[in-house]
Amino acid sequence: MLNTPATTRAAVIHQYAAGVSHISLEERPVTPPGRGEVLIRIAAAPINPSDLAFLAGNYGVRKPLPCVPGFEGGGVVIAVGEGVDPALIGRTAACFAADSDGTWMEVMRTRAAFCFPANAGIDPETAATLLVNPLTALALLDRAVDSQGATPAIAQTAAASALGQMIARLALERGIAAVHIVRRESQVETLRALGAEHVLNSEAETFDHDFRDLSRKLGVRVCFDAVAGDLGARLLRLMPAGSRLIIYGGLGGESVSAAVGDLIFRNKAVEGFWLSSWLRDTAAAARAWSAVQAAAGTTFVTEVRARTALARIGEALADYAQQMSGGKVLIVP
Ligand SMILES: NC(=O)c1ccc[n+]([C@@H]2O[C@H](COP(=O)([O-])OP(=O)(O)OC[C@H]3O[C@@H](n4cnc5c(N)ncnc54)[C@H](OP(=O)(O)O)[C@@H]3O)[C@@H](O)[C@H]2O)c1
Structure with missing residues (x-):
């Protein structure tokens, strides 16, 4: 002692x-x-x-x-x-x-x-x-994997957050196409400095049009959403058929509305993620902790x-x- x-x-x-x-x-x-x-x-x-x-x-x-x-x-x-x-x-x-x-x-x-x-x-x-955000970034990317074992193109909100930047670095390292959504021009620069190619400001007039186009062009099927509220609802509406909105934060609202037609006819889905639940898989957590330590000064800084x-x-x-x-x-x- x-x-x-x-x-x-x-x-x-x-x-x-x-x-x-x-x-x-x-x-x-x-x-x-x-x-x-x-x-x-x-x-x-x-x-x-x-x-x-x-x-x-x-x-x-x-x-x-x-x-x-x-x-x-x-x-x-x-x-x-x-x-x-x-x-x-x-x-x-x-x-x-x-x-x-x-x-x-x-x-x-x-x-x-x-x-x-x-x-x-x-x-x-x-x-x-090194725990909350790095483990969540790794777990979210695992959740994005589809039934064929492939990771589709992703989108994410609050992309300039500490966690958003980790997701951006992981996407670049793994060659996953990604659309990063922020709400200020200074945050566009933050993402660009990391090397991110597709960064959109949700406050821009052309955002809906740009996001709809880009998500179709890149084949976005998953959006990690920390904002929810009106922005989450907009993204769900704009994403292609078969897309999943994975909500892991409520920075901008406590609910997300979904069009019935999107859920039934266009096979879109809304899911939640909470690290506390994910941590019950202690083997996955131990694996992720090794990965986090190996890149503590780079990906997970x-x-x-x-x-x-x-x-x-x-x-x-x-x-x-x-x-x-x-x-x-x-x-x-
Ligand atoms: N579900 C889970 O298990 C889990 C685990 C880890 C983290 N999280 C969530 O992940 C998110 C990011 O966490 P963090 O620690 O990385 O955050 P952070 O570094 O402290 O940054 C928060 C970011 O959110 C932005 N933001 C705040 N309110 C917003 C709004 N209404 N609309 C759009 N952007 C907004 C801020 O931008 P401004 O400067 O423009 O305000 C800032 O860039 C949080 O929602 C957190 O709760 C969830």
């Missing part, structure tokens, strides 16, 4: 509400790891869109209150419970929070199964953003635009909520 403190500072919420005024900094006792658990000294934890939804009470899980938010982080294992390999102690790891407290704290207890030891050369801060101390968590959240593009905001306890 490495230096285990008696208490830890943590960002805590006592209620679910929109905004950031309900988050406070508190000192909490550190509970020793139980059977199958580890203690991790968190070095960095990102703020992701899922965290904002969780704080507002709009996410797929609600934890008993009060609780510490934060779904992923990176750090060093400082203690392990019964049944866990003691060789983990001292290892840098990426981690998910378990059902209890999350990563926005100095020392977090989680399930050993949610602790992914990193190869030498991956530092704790890099590890902090995440730009960081700010590092903020835990004590300034409110400012960090407000900053991120106001500007999501251009890099992640990391909490550094």
